[in-house]
Amino acid sequence: MLELQNLSKTYPNGVRALDGISLSVGAGEIVAIVGSSGCGKSTLLRAISGLDRPSRGRVLLDGESVTSPHEKIGIVFQEPRLLPWLSVAGNVGFGLEDRPRVERNERVVKAMMRVGLADKAAVWPRELSGGQAQRVAIARALVPRPEVLLLDEPFSALDAFTRIDLQDHLLDLWADLLPTLILVTHDVDEAIVLADRIFVMRPRPGRMFEEIDARLERPRDRQSAAFDHIKRRVLTSLDRSLDREPTINDRETKVSTGAALWW
Amino acid sequence: MSVTGETVAAEQKQRKSVLTRFTRPALGIILPLLLALGWELAVRAGFSTGRLVPPPSVIFSTFAELAKTGELQRHALATLGRVAAGFGIGVAVGTLLGAITGYSVLVRSFIDPSLQALRAIPSIAWVPLFILWLGIFEASKVTLIAVGVFFPVYLGVMGAVMSVDRKIVEVGRAFRLSGAQMVRRILLPAVLPSYVIALRSGLGLGWMFVVAAEFMGASEGLGFLLVDGQQLGKPAQIVAAIVAFALIGKITDWIIVCLTAPFLRWEDRARSGES
Numbered sequence: 001m002l003e004l005q006n007l008s009k010t011y012p013n014g015v016r017a018l019d020g021i022s023l024s025v026g027a028g029e030i031v032a033i034v035g036s037s038g039c040g041k042s043t044l045l046r047a048i049s050g051l052d053r054p055s056r057g058r059v060l061l062d063g064e065s066v067t068s069p070h071e072k073i074g075i076v077f078q079e080p081r082l083l084p085w086l087s088v089a090g091n092v093g094f095g096l097e098d099r100p101r102v103e104r105n106e107r108v109v110k111a112m113m114r115v116g117l118a119d120k121a122a123v124w125p126r127e128l129s130g131g132q133a134q135r136v137a138i139a140r141a142l143v144p145r146p147e148v149l150l151l152d153e154p155f156s157a158l159d160a161f162t163r164i165d166l167q168d169h170l171l172d173l174w175a176d177l178l179p180t181l182i183l184v185t186h187d188v189d190e191a192i193v194l195a196d197r198i199f200v201m202r203p204r205p206g207r208m209f210e211e212i213d214a215r216l217e218r219p220r221d222r223q224s225a226a227f228d229h230i231k232r233r234v235l236t237s238l239d240r241s242l243d244r245e246p247t248i249n250d251r252e253t254k255v256s257t258g259a260a261l262w263w
Numbered sequence: 264m265s266v267t268g269e270t271v272a273a274e275q276k277q278r279k280s281v282l283t284r285f286t287r288p289a290l291g292i293i294l295p296l297l298l299a300l301g302w303e304l305a306v307r308a309g310f311s312t313g314r315l316v317p318p319p320s321v322i323f324s325t326f327a328e329l330a331k332t333g334e335l336q337r338h339a340l341a342t343l344g345r346v347a348a349g350f351g352i353g354v355a356v357g358t359l360l361g362a363i364t365g366y367s368v369l370v371r372s373f374i375d376p377s378l379q380a381l382r383a384i385p386s387i388a389w390v391p392l393f394i395l396w397l398g399i400f401e402a403s404k405v406t407l408i409a410v411g412v413f414f415p416v417y418l419g420v421m422g423a424v425m426s427v428d429r430k431i432v433e434v435g436r437a438f439r440l441s442g443a444q445m446v447r448r449i450l451l452p453a454v455l456p457s458y459v460i461a462l463r464s465g466l467g468l469g470w471m472f473v474v475a476a477e478f479m480g481a482s483e484g485l486g487f488l489l490v491d492g493q494q495l496g497k498p499a500q501i502v503a504a505i506v507a508f509a510l511i512g513k514i515t516d517w518i519i520v521c522l523t524a525p526f527l528r529w530e531d532r533a534r535s536g537e538s
Contacts, residue, residue: 049437051433051436051437068439069436069437069438069439070439071439074437075437077430077433077434079430081430081431081433081434083431083434083449083452084529084530085452085453085455085526085529086529094434094438094448095438097444097448124528124529126529
């Protein structure tokens with residue numbers, strides 16, 4: 001169980017990126033954080049990962065305080081950030097350096113098969129497509145079997161088809177190990193496809209604005225009425241988080257206007 | 264269908280690259296060969312005596328003569344030894360200072376301005392001072408070469424360390440690498456491509472400065488052969504020494520490239536192909 005207690009972050013230049021964020025996420029739960037750009041989503045994720053330290057408040061993982069990168073917390077960035085001098089297999093096994101070679105190889109091979117890149121083991125990262133590289137990055141983060149996996153807009157640089165493909169893929173991988181997933185995104189569809197709960201943040205200072213329950217049955221149908229209902233709720237909430245008149249009423253056309261405007 | 268199309272394209276590309284690998288250097292060699300041949304014919308035909316500009320055949324026989332008596336080897340080894348010592352010292356100090364200044368902003372603002380000021384001095388200007396301080400024998404020569412090697416290595420390493428991608432360093436942090444692991448697994452491989460370039464330009468300057476060093480008074484070395492050839496009016500010997508410089512310089516550069524190539528296979532082919 002991951003718990004954030006009154007997390008605040010003020011940058012040296014006085015910008016209050018986060019203000020009093022409290023949140024608890026159960027084991028194996030998938031949580032999405034959405035919000036307009038500059039609302040502190042990424043700052044929040046970096047604070048949870050231990051890469052940045054909050055100015056106030058604490059991050060607790062199973063009751064233990066996280067102040068620096070933790071072995072039970074993995075992170076996937078917006079860019080794959082693969083090491084160009086290591087083969088794909090070398091990248092996947094990057095976090096297993098201290099394990100015996102046999103175990104490392106075995107786990108790397110398994111992970112490569114799991115992400116469907118078994119034939120790319122010996123290839124250099126530069127030879128991968130964007131989607132493949134991001135899959136390698138996810139495999140690299142999952143191979144050490146973290147309890148919590150943080151994803152910072154992991155698919156935002158990919159084209160729409162690859163993105164949907166990777167969302168499904170991520171759910172498959174999640175079903176294997178059931179880690180807690182915390183996903184920062186500005187793609188509302190992505191949040192609803194993946195998450196059990198969606199948190200909407202509001203900017204300046206970054207605060208939690210609303211929590212939306214999205215526990216639909218899996219696999220989720222992007223065309224279903226339930227999906228659409230949650231999408232409207234999220235978009236309305238986003239509009240309100242910016243103190244804007246809700247642009248959504250029952251007319252279908254307005255939904256897309258809101259979706260286009262909120263970020 | 265697209266798969267077969269891709270493999271055919273790849274094969275063609277490979278065949279083309281094999282072709283260009285052999286034809287490009289061959290193209291470059293045509294002009295010097297033609298000039299050499301033309302000069303040889305001009306001297307043979309009596310258009311010139313070839314006394315001050317010896318024809319290729321004379322240069323070759325001088326080269327062979329020097330090599331047969333062991334003179335050439337002795338001089339080349341002396342020069343090589345000086346370059347090796349100066350290069351070793353210059354690289355060691357340049358790498359150390361470059362790494363520290365690249366890493367620490369404080370140290371950089373403390374010592375980099377002084378070093379940049381020293382760099383602005385043409386290194387040959389140090390010669391009189393080095394002779395006064397260190398005498399006219401090996402120490403002053405090796406020091407001059409080391410100074411020449413130091414600056415490109417220092418600048419290259421500092422720039423490389425400064426420009427290591429912060430995002431990749433963060434990956435290392437996320438995987439909880441210790442300081443030593445961070446250096447070994449992230450910083451060293453990230454810096455290596457620029458480091459090799461720095462070493463190569465340092466070596467080039469080392470060869471340049473060894474000539475200056477040997478001009479200032481040496482009893483052996485390829486630079487001595489040059490001075491000797493000038494004073495005794497033996498242009499063929501001068502050119503033979505120049506050829507020896509070119510050969511050894513190219514070979515030592517090639518050794519650096521070959522030793523480091525296994526670690527740089529990951530680089531884009533476009534970049535490594537131009538070397």
